[in-house]
Amino acid sequence: MGDNGKLLSVENISTHFFTEDGVAQAVQDVSFSIKNGKTFALVGESGCGKSVTALSIMRLIAGPQGKIVSGKIVFDGKNLLDLKEKQMRNIRGNKIAMIFQEPMTSLNPVYTVGNQIVEAIRLHQKKGHEQAWADTVEMLHKVGIPDPERRVSEYPHQMSGGMRQRVMIAMAVSCQPKLLIADEPTTALDVTIQAQILDLLDKLQEQNGMSILLITHDLGVVAERADDVAVMYASRIVEVAESKFLFEKPLHPYTQGLLRSLPRLGISAKRLQTIAGTVPDPLHFPTGCKFHPRCPIGNSDKRCQSIEPGLRQVCDGRCVACWYAPGYKTEQEKKNTN
Amino acid sequence: MANTNSYLLKVDDLKTWFPVRKGLMRKTVGYVKAVNGVSFAIKGGETLGLVGESGCGKTTVARSIVRLVPATAGEVIFEGTDVLSADKKRLRQIRKDISIIFQDPYGSLNPRMTVGDIIGEPLKVQKGIRGSELDQQVAMLLSKVGLAPEYINRYPHEFSGGQRQRIGVARALALRPKLVICDEPVSALDVSIQSQILNLLKDLQDEFGLTYLFIAHDLAVVEFFCDVVAVMYMGRIVEQADSQELYHNPLHPYTKALMSAIPEVDPKLRGKRQRLSGEVPSIMNPPPGCPFHPRCPLAEKVCEAVEQKLEEINGKRHLVACWKSREH
Numbered sequence: 228m229g230d231n232g233k234l235l236s237v238e239n240i241s242t243h244f245f246t247e248d249g250v251a252q253a254v255q256d257v258s259f260s261i262k263n264g265k266t267f268a269l270v271g272e273s274g275c276g277k278s279v280t281a282l283s284i285m286r287l288i289a290g291p292q293g294k295i296v297s298g299k300i301v302f303d304g305k306n307l308l309d310l311k312e313k314q315m316r317n318i319r320g321n322k323i324a325m326i327f328q329e330p331m332t333s334l335n336p337v338y339t340v341g342n343q344i345v346e347a348i349r350l351h352q353k354k355g356h357e358q359a360w361a362d363t364v365e366m367l368h369k370v371g372i373p374d375p376e377r378r379v380s381e382y383p384h385q386m387s388g389g390m391r392q393r394v395m396i397a398m399a400v401s402c403q404p405k406l407l408i409a410d411e412p413t414t415a416l417d418v419t420i421q422a423q424i425l426d427l428l429d430k431l432q433e434q435n436g437m438s439i440l441l442i443t444h445d446l447g448v449v450a451e452r453a454d455d456v457a458v459m460y461a462s463r464i465v466e467v468a469e470s471k472f473l474f475e476k477p478l479h480p481y482t483q484g485l486l487r488s489l490p491r492l493g494i495s496a497k498r499l500q501t502i503a504g505t506v507p508d509p510l511h512f513p514t515g516c517k518f519h520p521r522c523p524i525g526n527s528d529k530r531c532q533s534i535e536p537g538l539r540q541v542c543d544g545r546c547v548a549c550w551y552a553p554g555y556k557t558e559q560e561k562k563n564t565n
Numbered sequence: 566m567a568n569t570n571s572y573l574l575k576v577d578d579l580k581t582w583f584p585v586r587k588g589l590m591r592k593t594v595g596y597v598k599a600v601n602g603v604s605f606a607i608k609g610g611e612t613l614g615l616v617g618e619s620g621c622g623k624t625t626v627a628r629s630i631v632r633l634v635p636a637t638a639g640e641v642i643f644e645g646t647d648v649l650s651a652d653k654k655r656l657r658q659i660r661k662d663i664s665i666i667f668q669d670p671y672g673s674l675n676p677r678m679t680v681g682d683i684i685g686e687p688l689k690v691q692k693g694i695r696g697s698e699l700d701q702q703v704a705m706l707l708s709k710v711g712l713a714p715e716y717i718n719r720y721p722h723e724f725s726g727g728q729r730q731r732i733g734v735a736r737a738l739a740l741r742p743k744l745v746i747c748d749e750p751v752s753a754l755d756v757s758i759q760s761q762i763l764n765l766l767k768d769l770q771d772e773f774g775l776t777y778l779f780i781a782h783d784l785a786v787v788e789f790f791c792d793v794v795a796v797m798y799m800g801r802i803v804e805q806a807d808s809q810e811l812y813h814n815p816l817h818p819y820t821k822a823l824m825s826a827i828p829e830v831d832p833k834l835r836g837k838r839q840r841l842s843g844e845v846p847s848i849m850n851p852p853p854g855c856p857f858h859p860r861c862p863l864a865e866k867v868c869e870a871v872e873q874k875l876e877e878i879n880g881k882r883h884l885v886a887c888w889k890s891r892e893h
Contacts, residue, residue, distance in 0.1 A: 447828030
């Protein structure tokens with residue numbers, strides 16, 4: 228088992244894509260760890276690198292353009308990046324499973340849902356077809372699909388979006404994974420269905436004791452479900468905290484801006500607060516802190532414009548990457564104060 | 566605006582049914598009642614929000630109003646004329662006054678046209694403006710939506726999602742419409758961009774006195790943006806009220822559940838919510854009686870038998886279609 232109840236720790240991972248137009252640094256120096264049985268959320272806007280981080284953990288970065296250029300991914304005491312492809316295949320879908328955003332496109336339309344789940348079970352467990360089929364029916368029942376005996380022989384197109392996402396979840400948890408990576412699992416669904424699916428994930432987590440890496444752009448979902456949160460901006464993590472602290476007192480100006488720009492029920496305002504500008508293009512990142520052109524402090528500050536702040540611990544378990552966050556000190560400054 | 570107190574658009578008992586055809590002779594075997602008796606009215610300069618989950622018919626309402634899909638029955642009165650029975654010539658005029666902003670900023674801009682062509686097309690077609698005057702007007706529109714006029718010769722792929730949506734807004738405003746139908750204008754955008762576009766739409770409303778029909782699935786966005794909100798479920802409006810009243814005093818069990826399902830950005834509120842069981846029934850064979858009864862926590866025998874009409878309950882412009890919520 229991992230140390231200190233940690234199931235997965237990602238250490239200084241950088242993933243780059245070598246394109247014709249230059250190197251896109253999709254993930255830069257990202258570190259975080261997920262505790263046993265907890266939900267860790269990775270939140271950020273589109274293109275910030277959260278999905279690439281997930282794919283890096285699964286080692287599903289498509290070469291030759293994409294490459295994990297540095298770092299370590301320690302899962303259950305082993306560095307996944309040292310494993311041979313065959314060993315990795317043993318972990319993928321077995322100990323680490325993943326569900327995707329689009330329940331429409333991530334199921335194969337020409338096989339029944341039963342066949343697809345049976346395939347996953349038999350790939351990783353020594354079970355006969357009949358046993359695996361029975362397990363599949365039970366899994367479908369567990370994820371709340373009504374009439375599973377009949378539904379198991381249906382094709383994906385015969386099901387609604389919510390049902391398909393349930394099938395995906397059934398497939399993902401069929402081998403009792405220790406870690407479930409959920410990449411925007413409810414973005415394509417309506418709110419009432421989203422609530423049902425998130426409840427289901429909670430229930431399964433309670434039963435199996437698995438950890439969940441929840442990737443989302445929806446801060447509301449994070450506030451409701453996650454134990455810990457990392458906020459990503461332009462390929463880097465800018466803030467990590469327990470979610471109750473993050474929403475109470477966000478430290479990074481980007482997190483603050485995001486929370487302020489959300490319209491909230493019951494709070495009437497004439498205008499919404501905004502973050503000026505747009506997310507930078509990964510081929511042409513600004514110098515210094517990547518948020519400085521949009522930051523109320525950083526856009527006129529020399530240090531922010533020239534030197535990028537690293538992610539540092541500022542107080543009890545909270546990390547932030549901003550020169551102006553309270554308690555943020557460089558190694559040099561720390562030495563001086565001691 | 567001159568007549569802020571009168572209704573600019575009045576939709577009365579609008580029905581849009583799509584026939585379901587089967588067999589060799591393509592016989593009509595039934596109807597998908599996408600919009601089934603929807604009525605509402607928007608005052609000049611106001612914003613009416615239409616909310617509901619996917620498939621509830623909100624987009625079909627929008628399309629029926631401008632006759633992009635033929636309505637089956639009902640009336641759409643825009644500035645005193647019935648849009649649904651207007652002849653070609655009149656319809657063309659009406660379409661000058663009603664424009665649409667679409668959801669998908671990627672799919673709704675022709676990738677082979679420059680920004681200038683896209684924004685200028687309605688001006689060319691409807692007003693016959695050409696040459697330097699056209700360029701001037703397009704440049705003016707671009708700056709109104711916060712884009713540099715130099716972008717006029719660029720193509721849509723050179724822009725981010727938020728910028729594209731600004732182009733869509735500029736196109737919708739080109740003919741100085743009175744009514745703008747916004748069909749999920751921000752749901753494809755990131756949070757930080759979403760707030761920029763919502764503010765832009767508010768500013769433009771103040772500047773040009775626009776009236777909006779705002780369609781969205783996100784109640785928080787609608788509550789912020791709209792004066793009046795109508796909640797749709799399976800082709801019908803189940804509740805309608807001023808947005809503050811609706812938020813503070815939701816009456817229909819569906820509205821309550823919808824509000825409760827929205828994840829709040831406050832971890833303290835965790836686990837305090839009401840869940841809806843089941844899914845939206847197929848619109849091909851809707852349940853009898855109140856369409857919401859199979860999922861409703863309050864449903865009784867009478868709900869299965871009789872469908873409720875939308876009726877005003879407390880004299881505060883608050884309309885609801887539910888027995889139970891009228892009891893107290």
